Amino acid sequence: MSEIGSSPQDEAPSPLLSLQKVRKSFGDNVVLRDVSLDVAEGECVVLIGSSGSGKSTLLRCINLLERVDDGVIRLDGEDITDPRVDADATRARIGIVFQSYNLFPHLSVLDNVLLAPVRVHGIDREVARADAKLMLERVGLADKANARPDALSGGQQQRVAIARALVNKPLLMLLDEVTSALDPELVGEVLDLLKDLKSEGMTMVLNTHEMGFARRVADTVCFLHGGGIHEQGSPEAVLGSPAQERTRQFLRRLHTDQA
């Protein structure tokens, strides 16, 4: 893993991830109208916004699981929205973790983690196994290596999913509401893991409804509304004293819901 980059406020070199005027619609429903965003190496960007505001769609576009209608997404300087780019190779450099874990139920925990290193990256099985075991140890699940995913709790499954993404040493981690499906007492173990990741300098883009967590890990918070980034800034600014009325409304509603 590379060293921690300079903080994003400094004159960052070129951003690791850069979105310019990204647009994505499903039929008549324009989900992302015009999204531009730069993410520096080592930066943690947290997307917030109501359901349907396009947070998940944005992550899926970055991972090329959805094809953008317009605009450019650059990863490490390369335009990954170019149809000439090998989408599989691009995805192999980006880790994504889903809300509902999406572990492969027919594979053991270890084999879930081993699949991509062995099949995609062509790493020798024994070498990959050692890596995978280390990674499982990191997420605190070394003893579950041979278990089936459905024998694990939600929090454990989500940690396996994170290990499965991390073992490929991605340039960038995308985390799509990774704690939404978890019981409150299991949320902590996953968030702690993400905080560690952040402190190791992993570049992350995530969306969440956990404002407390957003406050703690985010370098930048983006409030998505109306198909674009409505407000963007440091967590203190956006969550503490939002400039936009929409953002204030959203946060107020969130607080009343959680109270």
Added chain:
Amino acid sequence: MPDAPAATDDWVPSALERERAAYRLRATRRSVLIAAAATVVALLVVGLAVTSSPGWPAFRETFFNWDKAIASLPAVLAGLWLNIRVLLVCSVAIALISLTIAILRTLRGPVFFPLRALATAYVDIFRGLPLLLLLFLLGFGMPALRLAGLPNSAMFWGGLAITLSYSAYVAEVLRAGIESIHPSQWAAARSLGLSYRQALRYVVLPQAIRRVTPALMNDVVSLQKDSGLVAVLGIVDAIRAAQIETSLDYNYTPYVVAGVLFLILTIPMARFTDWLARRQGQHGGML
């Protein structure tokens, strides 16, 4: 893949997006052209190889004689009518029996052990016995018993043999479908107060059957062809009719006629189920 989604605002694709769309279109066109050309070439090569073979004229005369085809058509069609009748009657019976067996096999709890065991035994026996043997046993054996009240027709016993055998296959397909539905669906249905029977009828079976439709289609098409096996009991189906026609002059065209007729029956049905599956928002087999 459809490009350029309907815009609800004044969005105009950027030059870059237009270039990307053009590239994708070119790439798609190229793949389609290559695929089409490869298909045509392959067909031509096979066609030429066959038609330029030394035996081709004799082969064509024996298998693709137009006059013979026309002459044999009425008899083969009459035979096909038998296949269709067997198919229709048997498929209804098979649907009922196989569904019963499948449901019995999925019942849980010790109370249902006898029923479960019976259903399992049924599947074990009728799936394991060769259909031909069943046909002979029932078709020649049952009438030979001379039991009062039992029908004597070869058609009846032949149809029964086919029904018994196919029900065992189809029951297993249905059972696999039922067991593939996640227990949470049962829980959700029962939680609403639906009885076991209602949960099965309104929640589990519709999903299960949708999931196993391709496998069921296999069995229907297979049944369509196997319906002709009743011919071993001395009745005339399409293939047997073709055989009779052939025996007149050793011209095999009637067999080809029968083959074409079977295809005419099965292919539209396959496309229909594909369409049905797609309409239900599930990927059907593409051509």
